[in-house]
Amino acid sequence: MAAVGRHTIVSGLDIGTSKVTCLVGEINQENHIEITGKGTSPSQGVKKGIVVDIGETVKSIQQAVREAERSSGFKIHSVFVNVTGEHIxxxxxxxxxxxxxxxxxxxxxxxxxxxxxxxxxxxxxxxxxxxxxxxxxxxxxxxxxxxxxxxxxxxxxxxxxxxxxTVTFLHNLTKCVELAGLEIEENGMVLQPLASSLSVLNDAEKELGIILLDIGGGTTDLAIFRNKHIYHTSVLPVGGYHITNDLAVAFKLSPTEAERIKIEFGHADPSQILEDEAIEVTTLSGVKETISRKAIAEKISPRIEEIFALVKTEMDKAAREFSLAGLILTGGTSLLPGISTVAKQILKLPIRVGYPLPLNGSVNDAIHNPQYSTGVGLLVYAGRNLNSQKVYRKRESFLARMFRNLFKDFF
Ligand SMILES: Nc1ncnc2c1ncn2[C@@H]1O[C@H](COP(=O)(O)OP(=O)(O)OP(=O)(O)O)[C@@H](O)[C@H]1O
Ligand SMILES: [Mg+2]
Missing domain, CATH: 3.30.1490.110 (Dna Ligase; domain 1)
Incomplete structure (x- = not known):
């Protein structure tokens, strides 16, 4: 966090399984955030939300941070960073x-x-x-x-x-950020679904009782809100990567080709494909083959059903005493056509896909995508803490300041 003129510069670092994103925000005195920098790089050292290769993760972080520095014009020293994984x-x-x-x-x-x-x-x-x-x-x-x-x-x-x-996983994450030449802000580790919720949920939804699902590459992060408060959180170790892998195994494709097929032709619900198409693919042995679009969807749907069955179990455990008003899907996998229909069938809830709330700034269009919900949420989190500092700065005691730093702005 750095003060420049009347603005404060904050950075959010989303270390995901498929990409690392660094966003830079300028927060003015009215606490409005402008996103002025964005960098993103493929994530090579993270699996199911957990660092499995420190060297590769450091490289991905540095690449994303350098790009964010170039686009914002600011040198980044410290960041708010997301934390996820099954250990949560x-x-x-x-x-x-x-x-x-x-x-x-x-x-x-x-x-x-x-x-x-x-x-x-x-x-x-x-x-x-x-x-x-x-x-x-x-x-x-x-x-x-x-x-x-x-x-x-x-x-x-x-x-x-x-x-x-788990101490060791948190330590590895901190080490990657530090080896990349950055510091994590004080109390700057933010649970991924909490960060995403800050950028995609509105107050009315949090009041009613809502479930937020961030389905990324390696994890499905879940948070349940009720009466404006967070009620339950959990992280499931499954995401879009597993769908890609299922396609690669089923049709003998490289991971890159399977990912392309999924993004261009994937569908979560085979019954919605009324006019089937023949899709040309290159198999691992370099041979060109055709597969039907319906066959691709038939390989995708069991995985999507599995994810929502796991979500249902979590939901039934956590929200026994009240009913939920809906589900907000975000994260890259929420872009898969047909996913909302399947979610609705299994969870019996109204569904919407959550995009990061519009903020001002030069890179705003580029981050209008559910893949950036966590990154944008990290900036909102940073802004809220900055706001509470401003409010309390003049009158708070040392103890109150310690308290604020410990519990931050969750009211
Ligand atoms: N149009 C699309 N259709 C289907 N899947 C998509 C689409 N666009 C992106 N994805 C998938 O979204 C996933 C990446 O999402 P996201 O960027 O939210 O993940 P991440 O933050 O890197 O991972 P995680 O949060 O799980 O650690 C990938 O598996 C990618 O294949
Ligand atoms: Mg993510």
Missing amino acids: ASINSHGIITLANEAKEITEEDMRRSIEAAKVVSLPADREVIHVIPRGFAVDGQNGIKNPVGMLGMKLEANTHIVTG
Whole structure:
């Protein structure tokens, strides 16, 4: 984060399984973000959202960052970075504190202590906390309070969503960023579905109860929101890469040719292909062959059905106590024709494809694609934290500042 004149420059680094994207945003005093730089490079060292080759990942990061620096005209020193992978775990926890024998006015310090109390969950030594997200408070048993500061009460209860990751995977991610010559901003690791949600969901959707799915190359990241708060998160180790691989195996194609066939002719629902076409492909042995478009869709659909069956299991586990109003699909695989129909059949929910919200800026058109939801979300996350710093700068105590840095802007 750097201050330039009256603007602050922030950078988001989305280290995905198929591509690394670096975006640069300029945030003005009204907290409007302009995206002024974009760099993207193929990701070679990441599998299912996890770094498997540090050297290759560093190269991909450097390439994306250099391009973003060229297009924005700014040197990037520090970034907000996404974190994903099957190692991510989340639990809902709550902490209760007694304020006094008689009702007293609740302070920020009380709020901090109640969240701290919720954080006291026994974590295995190999896990680290990534986020402690407040989901609401209860004062003297009265639930549904968004911000209890200033209210009278004797007992304060914080409901939180705690996201953890495996220490070694988080370390490898940090190492890649550092070896690429960058720093991660303080508390700058952001859970991928949380980042994506910031760029594609609107407040009404979060209020009603919504499920966000970011189906990328190697992972399907899921987040459930209700009453504006994050309710459940999880990461499934399956995505578009697996569809490409299925096509490569079935039709004996190179990964590059299978990817081309998928993007140009792929469809999630064979029953929607009314007029079949013969598609020319080059097999691994270099021979040209034709396959029918319907046959391609028939190989894709079982994988898509598998993904949504896994999502349904997660959804049924997590959202038992309330019903969901819809599902927002984002990530590159959400561009596969027919995917919304299949999702609707399996999950029985209204579906829309989520594009990153329009922001101003010179590269805005180039990022109007579900593949950039996470990258744009990282800038929104950066902007929100910047905003809370501005609001609190003059009057906050050292403890309050520590609290803000720990829990950031999740209210
Ligand atoms: N038009 C399209 N039709 C089908 N699939 C597509 C299309 N465009 C992109 N994809 C797929 O989207 C995937 C990449 O999406 P995205 O860029 O969101 O992934 P990522 O962020 O690199 O990976 P992850 O988040 O899983 O680590 C690839 O598997 C790609 O084949
Ligand atoms: Mg992604």
